[in-house]
Amino acid sequence: MGMYEYEGRITASVDFEYFPYHVPDEEKDTVDIACELNPMCELWELQKELARLDVSEDVLYRPFSTLSYGEKTKTLLAVLFLKENAFLLIDEPTNHLDVKARETVGRYLDSKKGFILVSHDRTLLNSCTSHTLAVNKTNIEVQRGNFASWFENKKRQDEFEIHENEKLKKDIRRLTESSRQAGQWADNVEATKIGKKSRIYEQCMDNRAYIGEKSRRMQQRRKNLEKRQDKAIDDKKKLLKNIEEAEELKLMPERFHGETLAVFRDVSLGYEGEDEYREAASGLSFSIMQGDRVVLEGQNGCGKSSVLKLLLETAGQSGKKQAELDGMKRGALLNSGVITTAAGLKISYVPQSAEHLNGTLQEFAAEWELDETLFLAILRKLDFSRVQFEKRMEDYSEGQKKKVLLAKSLCEKAHLYIWDEPLNYIDIFTRMQLEDLILKYAPTMIFVEHDKAFAERAATKRIRL
Numbered sequence: 001m002g003m004y005e006y007e008g009r010i011t012a013s014v015d016f017e018y019f020p021y022h023v024p025d026e027e028k029d030t031v032d033i034a035c036e037l038n039p040m041c042e043l044w045e046l047q048k049e050l051a052r053l054d055v056s057e058d059v060l061y062r063p064f065s066t067l068s069y070g071e072k073t074k075t076l077l078a079v080l081f082l083k084e085n086a087f088l089l090i091d092e093p094t095n096h097l098d099v100k101a102r103e104t105v106g107r108y109l110d111s112k113k114g115f116i117l118v119s120h121d122r123t124l125l126n127s128c129t130s131h132t133l134a135v136n137k138t139n140i141e142v143q144r145g146n147f148a149s150w151f152e153n154k155k156r157q158d159e160f161e162i163h164e165n166e167k168l169k170k171d172i173r174r175l176t177e178s179s180r181q182a183g184q185w186a187d188n189v190e191a192t193k194i195g196k197k198s199r200i201y202e203q204c205m206d207n208r209a210y211i212g213e214k215s216r217r218m219q220q221r222r223k224n225l226e227k228r229q230d231k232a233i234d235d236k237k238k239l240l241k242n243i244e245e246a247e248e249l250k251l252m253p254e255r256f257h258g259e260t261l262a263v264f265r266d267v268s269l270g271y272e273g274e275d276e277y278r279e280a281a282s283g284l285s286f287s288i289m290q291g292d293r294v295v296l297e298g299q300n301g302c303g304k305s306s307v308l309k310l311l312l313e314t315a316g317q318s319g320k321k322q323a324e325l326d327g328m329k330r331g332a333l334l335n336s337g338v339i340t341t342a343a344g345l346k347i348s349y350v351p352q353s354a355e356h357l358n359g360t361l362q363e364f365a366a367e368w369e370l371d372e373t374l375f376l377a378i379l380r381k382l383d384f385s386r387v388q389f390e391k392r393m394e395d396y397s398e399g400q401k402k403k404v405l406l407a408k409s410l411c412e413k414a415h416l417y418i419w420d421e422p423l424n425y426i427d428i429f430t431r432m433q434l435e436d437l438i439l440k441y442a443p444t445m446i447f448v449e450h451d452k453a454f455a456e457r458a459a460t461k462r463i464r465l
Contacts, residue, residue, distance in 0.1 A: 019088055038080070052078075053108050101300065106127035120426060123453055253442075279335065280301065281303035289444075293438065297464045354401035370412075399425035419447040422434070
């Protein structure tokens with residue numbers, strides 16, 4: 001987009017459009033914003049595109065600010081794709097979208113050509129991409145195929161390099177020892193030309209010449225071995241450059257003395273608006289048992305986050321600090337039903353929003369009574385550079401803020417881990433790292449996550465609202 005300074009040349013025969021597009025005045029009707037963004041767009045064309053995205057055309061005649069996150073995403077994608085000669089640069093379009101909306105966006109993108117998509121959702125990438133451009137640690141590569149085929153190739157390449165690395169390490173040790181022995185033999189042979197060892201040869205110059213030639217050859221052998229050793233070392237340096245070395249994380253879940261941690265019985269909940277009460281979910285009944293990993297599923301706005309917050313409130317762990325961390329001024333109201341939690345239940349909570357984080361990591365650790373050394377060590381394992389430790393959290397990227405919240409939870413010993421969309425803005429390798437952690441330590445959890453691949457691996461129980 002030409003927003004940063006760079007070296008080299010970027011040439012293109014198309015106009016680039018960036019998504020998400022910033023809407024300056026969200027109080028305008030959506031149709032007016034669409035006309036400003038794309039004056040050549042015909043209304044019937046836009047209605048046709050919205051229908052393909054399962055969006056009702058009545059959103060066009062509502063203020064843009066009243067649209068849900070999913071409706072905003074789909075509408076802007078439709079408007080931008082209708083631009084002529086436009087090549088879209090689509091930056092993480094599915095954050096906060098539910099599974100159904102992600103599938104719809106994936107099908108829509110699969111029907112389009114001419115875009116670069118940045119996403120950490122493996123299911124989405126597999127559904128709509130024909131090539132994968134990987135920004136590695138030392139290079140950038142483009143491969144034909146979706147994420148799954150690229151990742152399979154990467155695993156094979158990594159395995160080959162690890163095997164070659166081990167082989168070269170053995171060769172280097174063998175060559176080093178051979179070079180040492182050759183040098184020692186050459187020195188011993190050379191020593192026979194002079195001193196006490198040479199007396200038996202003093203009467204024969206031919207023997208001295210033979211010894212000199214033998215010593216020269218032994219020295220040459222040592223040099224050849226050292227050259228082979230240096231080449232093996234150089235070959236070794238070319239390996240393991242792009243291997244993602246995600247260090248193994250640890251979790252400290254505590255086992256509760258009882259088997260039942262929480263129970264919902266015929267719960268209905270909703271929100272108190274300015275004019276009326278709006279119900280979000282009803283007839284909700286389920287239990288969380290020791291060892292369960294419960295994923296809450298459902299469309300945006302159906303009350304998944306509210307279920308987690310009501311569970312926190314019932315357990316008496318939604319204090320002032322937690323509310324500040326969550327950044328929510330008003331939560332859902334329990335309309336009817338009963339929520340019970342076991343006495344003495346320790347809960348660790350990761351909220352959906354991280355935008356309210358501020359201050360230093362050291363201040364954050366002190367406020368939440370975390371072991372600062374452990375907290376920073378976990379952040380390092382989550383690929384935080386040491387330079388980030390000196391920055392204030394308000395200057396972090398969204399992904400870095402989310403990792404701060406995850407590191408906090410991983411520091412805490414808890415009976416129940418409550419995670420609300422923990423993977424928003426989190427890279428693919430960290431997602432896999434967290435999956436492996438959950439499968440290894442098997443904590444009791446209830447979480448909301450729209451990453452289908454993560455939910456399928458991590459969850460043992462699914463509840464659809």
